Amino acid sequence: MIPEDDIAVAVNDMVESIPDAAFEGFEHHFGASSHHPRMMMKIILCGYTRSVYSGRKIAAELTDSLRMMWLAQNQKPSYRTINRFRVHPHMSVLIEEAFIQFRGQLQANDLIDADAIFIDGTKLEANANKYTFVFRKSVEKHQEKLRAQSKLMYDTMYEAQILPALLEESEDLVTAEHLNTMHQALETVENDLTEAIEATEDVPDRKAIRSERSIIRETKKKCADLRDRELKYTQQLEILGERNSYSKTDPDATFMRMKEDHMRNGQLKAGYNLQVASNNQFVLGFDLYPNPTDTRTLKLFLHTMMETFHHLPEKIVADAGYGSEANYEMIMDDYERTALIPYNTYYREQKKKHRTDEMHPANWAYDAENDLYICPDGREIRFDRYADRTDKYGYTRSFKMYASADCSGCPLYEKCIQSDQQINKRIQKNMNLEYFKAQARRTLSMKENRTIYQQRKIDIETVFGNLKANLAFKRFSVRGARKVKIETGLALLALNLRKFRQIQADRLQKYGKSGDSSELIDESPLFLVFKGLYVPAPFILI
Structure with a gap:
């Protein structure tokens, strides 16, 4: 049947x-x-x-x-x-x-073809309320104000000799433990005042002590509120980790900008970044990540493909969203694979408008013997110094800085220097990135590799289209990263x-x-x- x-x-x-x-x-x-x-x-x-x-x-x-x-x-x-x-x-x-x-x-x-895999990402909506958001900037701003109030309360209580010194002279941070100690000290003072009221029969004295106890009770209540809020903000920052947001309904989900925006107002929604490796429109591996950008997921995803799915062919094919210096270096040095990944300006550099733009430093003449560039006006842009920059994720880039001695009187000055912070022309070159960009241009110019890369859209984009349109899998029905990953695996x-x-x-x-x-x-x-x-x-x- x-x-x-x-x-x-x-x-x-x-x-x-x-x-x-x-x-x-x-x-x-x-x-x-x-x-x-x-x-x-x-x-x-x-x-x-x-x-x-x-x-x-x-x-x-x-x-x-x-x-x-x-x-x-x-x-x-x-x-x-x-x-x-x-x-x-x-x-x-x-x-x-x-x-x-x-x-x-x-x-x-x-x-399937064993020579290449096609990698790309898409965002799927989490099973979470869209209004239960927690943003890092908001938490840090409120925590900063709270700690200022906590420090003021601590100083007031210390001056009133209600509690001993809890902080060193160089310290300003009042933690939840300090606030709890302050709460216990206020409770002790309140009990002492209550005993004093019971032991006093004089009415004016009893009223004065009651007024003092009322102030202590209000301060104790405020102290408890500060302690609870400090614990809440600390817990929220622990849940956030390196992320900028999360949902109270599904703490593992991050608020991202989705393509499916029926309100057309750019509203953020809680979701996950799904990374998929495919070949001939068959999914060979996948993983989920909380960060919305694809650039930072490639290293972790390739590790997943090697350790979990035991599969990483010779050629890694992805779009320009993955073309960063760190990713090129990782694929070539760590995995010894070929990266068929264009960098973010690859297609712009192929256009005639870019190649004929005399004001772009990439088109300036370079004197390798003297290590200098010559601008369209014939002035020398000489090497000045080396510089290193470390981004917030810990990756260090090395630059060579070039500077002109004098740009005054140049007829191209207005076109060349558009920043108010510069007087003379300055340019910077990341030689490591330039090497990887040259490698990317060379590999993508080969006929065989160009044919493979042209297959990328047909292969991986079809997978996402089938998943969301034909299978109608646009939103998870479970919550939590572990459960969501299981459901994603079943759907794929x-x-x-x-x-x-x-x-x-x-x-x-x-x-x-x-x-x-x-x-x-x-x-x-x-x-x-x-x-x-x-x-x-x-x-x-x-």
């Missing part, structure tokens, strides 16, 4: 090809027996291939979908069981193993299976018309669908 090229058959064969060792993490020797993890993996994956991401809807399909009944062998796990299995800690290992096994089958059947596996099923259907149709069996995919354990020899065996409960 199920066609040979149905998506359920592809899901079944892919899960059955995963080694038994990958499912050992789901075994337990206590409590009631559980459903077999292979069966649970099959029904969840099948649901994802049909854009069904809700645990309740997947459970509902077990009663009215023929393919789901076949995969589950008429078992009906509840939606709670499905949701618990989907976020099981061992699911990450299982998904990684599924990608490795699937890639091996693709390579065995020549469906479903995307691979949908594409593979289409290839199966096309080749099966072609085989049926021509009768030439050479067009079929090899009958490895994953591809026995063509003779209908493989059906799910009865599941053994663990």
Whole structure:
């Protein structure tokens, strides 16, 4: 009743090809027996291939979908069981193993090219309230004001001899521990005043002591408020880490600018930066990052591809968003791979307008013997000094600084120097970056590499289009980085299976018309669908 090229058959064969060792993490020797993890993996994956991401809807399909009944062998796990299995800690290992096994089958059947991978990123919206934002600048501003109030309170209490010195003379920072000590000291003073009131019978004296106690109580309440806010701001900064924002609903998500902006007001939304490596529109590896820019994710992503997915071919292909000095240096020196990545001004430099612009320092004549540049007016821009700059991420760049001795009277002065801070022309050269830019121009100019790079848009952008448009996977249904990564892996596996099923259907149709069996995919354990020899065996409960 199920066609040979149905998506359920592809899901079944892919899960059955995963080694038994990958499912050992789901075994337990206590409590009631559980459903077999292979069966649970099959029904969840099948649901994802049909854009069904809700645990309740997947459970509902077990009663009215023929393919789901076949995969589950008429078992009906509840939606709670499905949701618990989907976020099981061992699911990450299982998904990684599924990608490795699937890639091996693709390579065995020549469906992917082993020479290159295409890398790009896209942003996916988190399952978080868009108004539960926490921004670093706001937290730091409020914490600074709070600490000024805390220091004033500390100085006042110290002068009134309510508490001993808690800070050194050179210290100004009043921490939450100091505020707690101050709160305890005020509480002691309050108790003493209460005892004094009870021991005094004179009415004017009792009123005076009550007024003093009222002031102490107000100060104690303010001190407790300062302490709680200090703890809150400190905790928020710990959650932020190196990020500039996060969501209270999903603290692992960062607020980013999304392309899907239905309000058209540039509103930030909590989300994750998904990095994908693909070949022939099949996803070979992925990872999620909290930072919205692609430049800083490449080093971590290549490490993930090597350590997790055990795959990093000779040529790394990406767009200009990844073309930084640090990335070029890392790919060539650390991984010894070829980077087919243009830098940010690569396309501008190819245009005639740039090549004929005599005011651009890149087009000025260079005297290598004397290490100087000659401007369009014939003046010498000589080497001045070396300079190093370290960015906020710890990467150091080395520059050679050049300066003109005198630019007065130059007829091109207004065009050449547009900064109010400069009197004479100054230029800087990053020789290390210039070397990598020359390497990028050389590699991208080769016909073979140019053909590979032109394939990038067709390959990786199609993956994102299929994921968001055809699979309708634009927003996560779970929260937290670990759970979100599992759901992403399931969605990308479903995307691979949908594409593979289409290839199966096309080749099966072609085989049926021509009768030439050479067009079929090899009958490895994953591809026995063509003779209908493989059906799910009865599941053994663990």
